[in-house]
Amino acid sequence: MTAAYRAARILTMDPGCPEIVDGCILVDGGRIVAVVPWKEASGPCRDLGDVTLVPGLINAHAHLELSHLAGRFSVGMGFEAWADGLFAALRDQRVSRADVAGAVAAARNSGTCFVADVVGREAVMVRGVLEAEGMGGHLFREVSGRRGLPDFTSADWPGPWSPSVHALYSTAPDLAREAKGWCVSRDLPFSLHLAEAPGENELFLGRGGAFAEFVRARHILPKGFVSPGMSAVAYASELGLLDGRTLAVHCVHIDADDIGILARSGAGVCLCPRSNSRIGVGEASVAALRAAGVPVCLGTDSLASNTDLDLWEELRAVKTVLSSSTPLVELLAMVTLNPAEILGIDGEYGSLQAGRRAAWAILPQDFAA
Numbered sequence: 001m002t003a004a005y006r007a008a009r010i011l012t013m014d015p016g017c018p019e020i021v022d023g024c025i026l027v028d029g030g031r032i033v034a035v036v037p038w039k040e041a042s043g044p045c046r047d048l049g050d051v052t053l054v055p056g057l058i059n060a061h062a063h064l065e066l067s068h069l070a071g072r073f074s075v076g077m078g079f080e081a082w083a084d085g086l087f088a089a090l091r092d093q094r095v096s097r098a099d100v101a102g103a104v105a106a107a108r109n110s111g112t113c114f115v116a117d118v119v120g121r122e123a124v125m126v127r128g129v130l131e132a133e134g135m136g137g138h139l140f141r142e143v144s145g146r147r148g149l150p151d152f153t154s155a156d157w158p159g160p161w162s163p164s165v166h167a168l169y170s171t172a173p174d175l176a177r178e179a180k181g182w183c184v185s186r187d188l189p190f191s192l193h194l195a196e197a198p199g200e201n202e203l204f205l206g207r208g209g210a211f212a213e214f215v216r217a218r219h220i221l222p223k224g225f226v227s228p229g230m231s232a233v234a235y236a237s238e239l240g241l242l243d244g245r246t247l248a249v250h251c252v253h254i255d256a257d258d259i260g261i262l263a264r265s266g267a268g269v270c271l272c273p274r275s276n277s278r279i280g281v282g283e284a285s286v287a288a289l290r291a292a293g294v295p296v297c298l299g300t301d302s303l304a305s306n307t308d309l310d311l312w313e314e315l316r317a318v319k320t321v322l323s324s325s326t327p328l329v330e331l332l333a334m335v336t337l338n339p340a341e342i343l344g345i346d347g348e349y350g351s352l353q354a355g356r357r358a359a360w361a362i363l364p365q366d367f368a369a
């Protein structure tokens with residue numbers, strides 16, 4: 001049976017019909033049948049009132065299995081101290097299903113309908129929570145170190161997933177290529193943390209420094225590591241990791257050459273501005289990335305480095321550093337269309353049009369003004 005939902009304004013993110021004033025979304029079986037002007041609809045409807053509906057938001061980078069670490073770390077610790085604190089906390093305490101369920105429910109209540117989540121050992125639990133809470137998700141099963149890919153064929157993991165690489169300072173190049181190749185051969189998305197920490201570029205350029213000493217001392221750096229003599233972004237490109245199905249996460253420490261590489265590759269860059277600020281690793285060049293045509297996405301990262309998983313707060317952080325004339329639809333694309341295309345879920349999420357899932361969010365007043 002078709003249900004109808006009326007709203008004062010609907011921003012569909014469908015280029016063919018981007019905005020409907022006094023609109024109506026017709027839904028059947030959890031899918032959108034049509035988005036039409038109210039006067040064209042008929043039958044009973046639920047009037048949502050004087051609100052603007054937008055597509056449900058997509059969080060392009062989170063770690064739900066760190067949800068028990070909310071409030072554990074102080075602000076501005078710097079990457080190395082924060083990472084040491086994280087390792088200690090993970091030795092101390094294991095996440096519970098209730099921790100993850102609470103984080104997912106709060107994210108859903110703030111308008112998120114889909115999360116690209118990096119998982120280690122809690123994949124089955126995280127997937128179970130996502131299903132129970134009615135949240136869509138793609139799980140990135142993170143690999144690092146020197147060994148080859150795990151035997152994924154023997155596992156029966158529910159829902160969409162693919163391997164991701166932790167970072168190029170923690171993963172041997174052969175394993176990184178193997179993980180990306182696994183995704184390419186199955187037309188699945190891939191992800192890696194890239195150019196997040198100050199000193200990452202110096203490590204790859206062979207210049208040493210505090211970060212290089214940190215990853216060596218903690219045995220994070222794979223044995224036999226050889227500096228490639230180029231930046232982190234150039235190294236990712238050299239390894240064939242960047243294309244239109246890759247989410248390069250963070251990209252804080254990049255220069256004009258790196259931005260050119262990212263733009264030519266078609267890769268999406270997932271910025272996590274509040275996590276970067278909270279840890280104290282710097283601020284990504286969102287304006288320069290956008291100017292180069294890089295599809296920018298947004299992620300919250302985890303509750304170990306953020307106060308909540310509210311994507312509107314992430315978008316507010318980005319909005320403050322962009323021109324005030326930046327169109328609303330371009331801001332919204334960072335949490336709807338852009339991640340939907342890179343994750344390969346644009347037939348399901350990212351816009352409000354016939355055939356997509358009936359998942360929407362209400363635009364906060366400060367964005368509507």
Ligand SMILES: [Zn+2]
Pocket residue numbers: 061062063118193249301302
């Ligand atoms: Zn992360």
